[in-house]
Every structure is written in C-alpha cells, then in structure tokens.
Amino acid sequence: MSNDQGPIVQSALLRSELVRLRKDKGLTQEQVAGRLEWSPSKLIRVEGGKNAITRTDLQALLSVYDVTSEARQERLQALARGAREPAWWNAYKGEFGESFLNFVGYAAGAAYIRHFHGTVVPGLLQTEEYAQVLSTGMVSNQQQAFGVRLRMQRQQELAARENPPRQSYILDEAVIRRHVGIKADPAIMPAQLRHIADTADRDELLSVRVIPFSGGAHLGIHGPFSILEFEGGLSNVLYLEGRPGADAMITGDDPRIADYLDNFELLLEEALPADESVAMIRQAAEDLMA
Structure with missing residues (x-):
C-alpha cells in the first residue's frame, strides 16, 4: 500500500480498520470505552474522525482487540502517524x-x-x-x-x-x-x-x-x-x-x-x-x- 496517501485517506483507513476490529470482537463503543476507562464520547470522536488518535491510545485499543502481530500494529501506527501530518x-x-x-x-x-x-x-x-x-x-x-x-x-x-x-x-x-x-x-x-x-x-x-x-x-x-x-x-x-x-x-x-x-x-x-x-x-x- 502506498505510504503517501495524505492524512485524510490515512485517517479514514485507520478509522475503518478500528471499527472493523471492534465489530469483529462483537463489542459496542460503550463496552470498549468501559474497558479503557474512557468516556464513550472519546471513542465516538476517534472512530468518527473528530479526534486524532495518539500512539498510546491506539496501542490500548489494539490490546482490547487482541491485535498481537507486530507487523499489523506497526502498519496501524504508521497510518496514525500519517493521519497526524499537516495536509x-x-x-x-x-x-x-x-x-x-x-x-x-x-x-x-x-x-x-x-x-x-x-x-x-x-x-x-x-x-x-x-x-x-x-x-x-x-x-x-x-x-x-x-x-x-x-x-x-x-x-x-x-x-x-x-x-x-x-x-x-x-x-x-x-x-x-x-x-x-x-x-x-x-x-x-x-x-x-x-x-x-x-x-x-x-x-x-x-x-x-x-x-x-x-x-x-x-x-x-x-x-x-x-x-x-x-x-x-x-x-x-x-x-x-x-x-x-x-x-x-x-x-x-x-x-x-x-x-x-x-x-x-x-x-x-x-x-x-x-x-x-x-x-x-x-x-x-x-x-x-x-
């Protein structure tokens, strides 16, 4: 996959995969937020693209979703970094x-x-x-x-x-x-x-x-x-x-x-x-x- 897609596309790709991971685990936004001691609105803003996601928060989500592959974690972290770049x-x-x-x-x-x-x-x-x-x-x-x-x-x-x-x-x-x-x-x-x-x-x-x-x-x-x-x-x-x-x-x-x-x-x-x-x-x- 190209690594020069720009922050809007990289953000959309990251959010799409995070939503898919949550749904694959059969979890609601409220359940995930509860496990992480977040407010539900924080996860809603992250999945909706209203909030940028930090490395720490992304790692916490991947832990809840049981994403253990280092390669997959790094790919998603790379998307998160790209999403934070100025457009x-x-x-x-x-x-x-x-x-x-x-x-x-x-x-x-x-x-x-x-x-x-x-x-x-x-x-x-x-x-x-x-x-x-x-x-x-x-x-x-x-x-x-x-x-x-x-x-x-x-x-x-x-x-x-x-x-x-x-x-x-x-x-x-x-x-x-x-x-x-x-x-x-x-x-x-x-x-x-x-x-x-x-x-x-x-x-x-x-x-x-x-x-x-x-x-x-x-x-x-x-x-x-x-x-x-x-x-x-x-x-x-x-x-x-x-x-x-x-x-x-x-x-x-x-x-x-x-x-x-x-x-x-x-x-x-x-x-x-x-x-x-x-x-x-x-x-x-x-x-x-x-």
Whole structure:
C-alpha cells in the first residue's frame, strides 16, 4: 500500500480498520470505552474522525482487540502517524469550502480517479493559462490566484506520489469545441487541447475519452461528477460538482455511489475509443487555430 496517501485517506483507513476490529470482537463503543476507562464520547470522536488518535491510545485499543502481530500494529501506527501530518491543502482553508477541500484530500490519496465533465476541462487536466481564463470575472483576483495555484498543486502532488493513481476522464465534445480564452489569447485553448492529448499519450495510467455530439443525449447531461477508489478496503467517494456552495461529497454505503459507477460505465460505452478520442482532441486544436 502506498505510504503517501495524505492524512485524510490515512485517517479514514485507520478509522475503518478500528471499527472493523471492534465489530469483529462483537463489542459496542460503550463496552470498549468501559474497558479503557474512557468516556464513550472519546471513542465516538476517534472512530468518527473528530479526534486524532495518539500512539498510546491506539496501542490500548489494539490490546482490547487482541491485535498481537507486530507487523499489523506497526502498519496501524504508521497510518496514525500519517493521519497526524499537516495536509498541504490546509493552506487553502478560508478560500474554499470544507467539502471541496475534503474531496481534494481524498483525491490526493486515491488509487483510481474517475471523472466526467460536460462543459469544461477537469481541473487535474487544466493548463495554468486555461485555469486563469476560466475563473476570470467569477471571483476576486485573490480567489482566482488561489484557485489556479490549487489546481496546479493538485497535479504536482499527484505526479510526485510514489504510486500515482489511475485516472480516467470522459469529456463531452462540447468541452473541446468551446474556444475558452479566445478574447484573451486565441492560443490558450489549442494549447490546452494539445496538453490533454500529449498527457494521454505519455501517461499509461491516464485515459481521456470523448463523447461525440453525434451520440445525442447521455447520462452526463445531469452534471459533472468524480468517483474516487482506494487501496486498503476504504469505500469509494462520490463528488458531485455544482455551483459554489452547492457541491456534495458522498461517502459510505450511499447507493448513489454505485449508481454513478454504473453511469460512468454507460458513458464509456457512449464515448469514442481512447485513440480516436485523442485524435479528435488534436483535430479540435487544429480547427481552433484555423
């Protein structure tokens, strides 16, 4: 398992395993708290991610759960240490909503990122120039600068991981045909499209598929979404994009996660094959330069 998943994912993995260990022993939170002479609220906060867990408290829990393997103990202690590390995205608190930054944290440690967008290039594929134009006029200059910086840093942090995630993107053809930036610099959008095509050709872990206009209506017209998958048995995370303040991150056993996974597979059936998609993207760049 990768050791560079970031504190949010490592915390979630640790909490998930602790809950599983407790349930495997047939113990309630109240029973465990009683054995450790804790208040039940302390264990509730630990399992819910409200409290960081110290090395001593974790060792006490593992003793109650009869975890004697040194290797397993050290793995869980390593997760606890990672969960306490400062997150690089904390620098953007106050500029973005908590839900979005939590999603950024989960995405930073994902093993597989699936993303559909029907109107703009996804942030993890954007060039800096495209990102700047996209947010011009929508927010203050400071917010714009933070937004562009965050998108670029997300890309850099993923690329720097020891085990980078697989990434699968589906775009509506509208994404590659709209000449974003034409009023500022007509070369911005063609450069963006070439960047997408070059990245898809270069990175074997990344694919980009395009749903052509000729396919008509499809499930993606209801809005953009991302699905994150993880190593270590952690449940998938679904993120539904909306207007600022209207985004939603969905975790756990919510049936919508399975629904959107099905939708993503259905959208793949509507999309062109990877090689034809890249060829269309390159041709779109040429068309915009004509």
